[in-house]
Amino acid sequence: MESWELLNKIIDQNLAAETAFDSLTGYGANVYLVGKALRDSLQGKEPKQLDLLVTGVTQEDIESALSIQGAHLNSTQNGYNFRFDNYNVNIDLPRVSGIVDPRIPIEVYLGEQDHSAAAIAYDLSTGQFIDPYSGLSDAANGVLRPTQANSYADSPDHILNGIALHGEGYLPDSSFVEAITNHGHGIKDLSPDQLRVSLDRILRSDDPVRALNLMKETGILEYLLPEVANTMGFDQNNQFHDLELGDHLMEALRQMVTLSDDPDLRLAALLHDIGKPDSYWEDEQGHGHYYQDPETGQGMDHDKVGAEMARNFMERLNYPENRIKRVEKLIQLHMQPWWSSEKGARKFYNTLGGDQDMANDWVKLRSSDMRGKTNGQMDPQDEQQHQLSFELLNQVIDKQNATNAPSLEISGYDLMDAGIPQGPEVGRVLSELQEAVDRDPSLNNRETLLDLARQYA
Numbered sequence: 493m494e495s496w497e498l499l500n501k502i503i504d505q506n507l508a509a510e511t512a513f514d515s516l517t518g519y520g521a522n523v524y525l526v527g528k529a530l531r532d533s534l535q536g537k538e539p540k541q542l543d544l545l546v547t548g549v550t551q552e553d554i555e556s557a558l559s560i561q562g563a564h565l566n567s568t569q570n571g572y573n574f575r576f577d578n579y580n581v582n583i584d585l586p587r588v589s590g591i592v593d594p595r596i597p598i599e600v601y602l603g604e605q606d607h608s609a610a611a612i613a614y615d616l617s618t619g620q621f622i623d624p625y626s627g628l629s630d631a632a633n634g635v636l637r638p639t640q641a642n643s644y645a646d647s648p649d650h651i652l653n654g655i656a657l658h659g660e661g662y663l664p665d666s667s668f669v670e671a672i673t674n675h676g677h678g679i680k681d682l683s684p685d686q687l688r689v690s691l692d693r694i695l696r697s698d699d700p701v702r703a704l705n706l707m708k709e710t711g712i713l714e715y716l717l718p719e720v721a722n723t724m725g726f727d728q729n730n731q732f733h734d735l736e737l738g739d740h741l742m743e744a745l746r747q748m749v750t751l752s753d754d755p756d757l758r759l760a761a762l763l764h765d766i767g768k769p770d771s772y773w774e775d776e777q778g779h780g781h782y783y784q785d786p787e788t789g790q791g792m793d794h795d796k797v798g799a800e801m802a803r804n805f806m807e808r809l810n811y812p813e814n815r816i817k818r819v820e821k822l823i824q825l826h827m828q829p830w831w832s833s834e835k836g837a838r839k840f841y842n843t844l845g846g847d848q849d850m851a852n853d854w855v856k857l858r859s860s861d862m863r864g865k866t867n868g869q870m871d872p873q874d875e876q877q878h879q880l881s882f883e884l885l886n887q888v889i890d891k892q893n894a895t896n897a898p899s900l901e902i903s904g905y906d907l908m909d910a911g912i913p914q915g916p917e918v919g920r921v922l923s924e925l926q927e928a929v930d931r932d933p934s935l936n937n938r939e940t941l942l943d944l945a946r947q948y949a
Contacts, residue, residue, distance in 0.1 A: 607638060651675065
């Protein structure tokens, strides 16, 4: 099927898009298909969301044209979202340098796009492509090329958009690599919210490792993820790690991509060992370690250091607190050893406060970490232990669900705040508290449990 035939079919199959086109052209508007839907269709993909660009009419005209019974028109950052009969379409407005003007020529609007594959439009009235920057072939072939020579000079957000597209499968040409190398320093001037949104998009992409490696190669990783950039080239000097630290983090992320598309789990995999450089110490044989030596006190526990660094990073980018806590907790617990008994699994599960989702998240992070040490492979003995621990954990979860055992009103963090040291002791106390609550549910309140915990400890 020719691309224009596919585009017309896409519009015909979306009642909101078809209705918007008919109504807007009745007001004298020019209506174009733009954006990701256009690029996807040129690559033979079925688009998920349609974006129409409307020129030649005012916003008042658009609102009048789309005031249709049963339809809903809502304002968005770039224009409107139009919903009709369970279909929806985005209505974008022409703007240059942030100023909306219906008289802006389509060619000028397209020149504002950050890469050539985005600088194309399809005129729904004439069935013709508008391609002033030779982006049609780039869109069809998935090539990243700046629309104009100065596209990234004053728009560092365009750089991160291109990086995310690289993670989604687009391949950069030499002019793109040169442009982001020369202008990537502008990323540091972006707002925390812009950085967070861009990082989430990169992490959600099909191949975030490829995207981040491009940032590493062009020297701009430090502007988005300085804590990760600091690990690049760091020799772990440890018999349990074949890879240098930065490569290990990237490989752990690669493994997590096969397990989950959740950006927070992927971020936890990427950040889980960032505390190692600040925790490092060497023994008499010259081997590197990343925990606090109980005899000499030198070094620090890299899981604790890394969890704090992850929190500081996420706070810097204005992540919501619930996302911060989730990533922080996973990193803090990523060194938890496997267990070989149901009792051990129950202690760990209680440490998580009986949070089944967190338990499953932890298993994914632990697996990604272990497989990330040796390029995706796990030692057969480790693989067996991993599988056993996972099965025991599921048994504990299944039993608790089957008996509807009440979840404790406190967590391991509450116990640590009360002075019980982090580690096996927390799990042991939580296990005893759970047994007490199973016998007498009236004990399940915070103050009573804390009193009991102090006695058990």
